Amino acid sequence: MKLRKKLLALTALFALGAGSAHAADLSMVLGDTGTGAQFLREVLDKYEKDTGVKVNIVTMPSSTTDQFGQYRLWLAAGNSDIDLYQTDVIWAPQLADQFVDLTAAAKDVVGQHFPSIIESQTVNGKLVALPLFTDAPALYYRKDLLDKYGKQPPKTWDELAATAKEVQDKEREAGQKDLWGFVWQGNAYEGLTCDALEWVKSSGGGQIIEADGSISINNPNAAAAIERAKSWVGTISPPGVLAYQEEESRGVWQTGNAVFMRNWPYAYALGNGEDSSVKGKFEVTTLPFAGDGNQPAATLGGWNVAVSKYSKQQDAAIKLAIYLASPEVQKWRAIEIANLPTIEALYDDADVAKAQPFMPAWKAVFQSAVPRPSAPTKTKYNEVSSKFWTAVHNTLSGNGTAAENLEILEADLEDLKGSGW
């Protein structure tokens, strides 16, 4: 009798499931820096409450290079376990074939976003991913220390080096033995491409490969920019910076052991957290430039959400993607974890401005944002980037001069380019 009841209930359940929209579980994968995954969990919990759709989060390491390798492997194998991917702004051309075209589904909402960001996610007319947030790095500085020594936030790289050195030396004399002037990302990975592109671009050295596909990196301005960065290592930056990614540099910064830091906006909210030694002691400004009529440059970052072609629940996944990119979630994201919205209107939003006073100023940073050459180099971007960061890392670690390494890089890139990207 009992068994029969159970069987009956089970049959009814199946019938229900087949008849109505089946509330299936979705899976989303993302690499996590800081509190991104924790925040997403909150959003997805609310989404589950509102819609009944349960979403599992799969977390990955924070290095974009590591994530990419894994995702490429899963997608090549036609893995249907993951429905949504959080994708880096540079991946769209390389993974376009593996993701669902979101053009039709998002036609009502794309107009809200910065056109340049939508464009970066559009490959041959196909909208590969929807933007979740954008990223442009800034110069973090310790206002308390600069005030103490009567310094202004630096405008040029040379001013930064001089200020960093002076504050570092004086503070060390005063007993702060572990203090360093400037921390950034010098490990040999995608992050170094971002950092070095900023040095080069803000020194009038071009952007490695220009929009038309021509290779511009081998020039004296670019070489000087990289040599300048080399002079920081061991003087104002710890020698270990050559193994730092974002989180290592934030570690030095947030324990109060750095005067300046180059990092993405996520570090702003974390730096003002309860357990931070620098809480309330720092501010952010645009990155320095080389002077002589140059402009600051900030590498355009940002993360997007894409729906896997191999997902068995594409419709549900697309709905979730649109929700995650919506003004509602982007505003929440901006207020809670200081990620920059891709929706222009949110920069004038009073709540956002109140929670993140630095954010409205960021609208200007985007005007100076420089994209990595992922669009012109298409599927070869990763290799281009790897060759570039290798040349820079070699220079920084004393393995050849910048001029020599850039000359070799140019030859390598020409080989790679062949008759066209």
Place this chain on the structure above:
Amino acid sequence: MTTVPMSGPSGAAAADLTGRSDLQRQRLRAAWMFLAPMLIALAIVAGWPLVRTIYFSFTNASLNNLSGAEWIGFDNYLQIRTLSSGRVLYRGLLADPAWWAAVWNTIRFAVLSVAFETVFGMIVALVLNANFRGRALVRAAILIPWAIPTIVSAKMWQWMLNDQFGIINEIALNLGLISQKIAWTASPDTAMIAVLIVDVWKTTPFMALLILAGLQMIPGDIYEAAKIDGVHPIKVFWKVTLPLVRPALMVAVIFRMLDALRIFDLIYVLTPNNAQTKTMSVLARENLFDFDKFAYGSAASTMLFLIIAVITIVYVVVGRVNFEGGR
């Protein structure tokens, strides 16, 4: 991608079988039946992927389009192009300096790490072979580094070796061994040393255990005889222990060598992805998955397989000659 030297049951059996009796035939059949599951499993998990990797290395396969791979011969390995200007260009893996740098890194790492591990493993094994209270406990405890997954121990050491917060710098600084903090994994001079330290820490227990097994096979009366004759302990080690433990040592070394030649995880996690520490496996993975060069990465994997195979064969052949010469 390791090769297991296997001699089929037929090889050993057939050699001394001139006329087979029913019983012998039956036993042979039974042997094959027992071996079959293992052979089938090996063919599926090792043989098939290997064959496919070798196949892809002769094609222009891309990870986005594996089924559309076209045969291109040896171009991934070596391609010689004569330009219209008469200049001759060499392309492909065998002409790639990055590949040869990776080969050199791998071999240097393998030789150094195995050498250190053998010496330390021998010392640890000799100590553990002695009788003392709590020996069983120590034997179990020493295996802990070996039991920790490499990724976990690499991450752990990464924090310990961190230049700013790392405990190693802290201790060395307090003891006055160094005057300023060393960026262990970042500096090209120390990155390989850091990798070696971690690898030696991790795999010495494995070495020690294999050698210990060899040591316990040595009959105790030989030592008693040596003691009665008043032979110096160091001479006993060189003349008695070492020759007798040698077969076990040779096996332990080849196991470690195979493992060391395909080193990936430790280097990938611990050091920046630069030319100073990049090994064959790291380079192969990078081409396979990060770059759009699946076929090229397959060629690197195939070469890695061949290099390991050649080193193993040479070692086994040379090693066997030595065994016989020593007896």
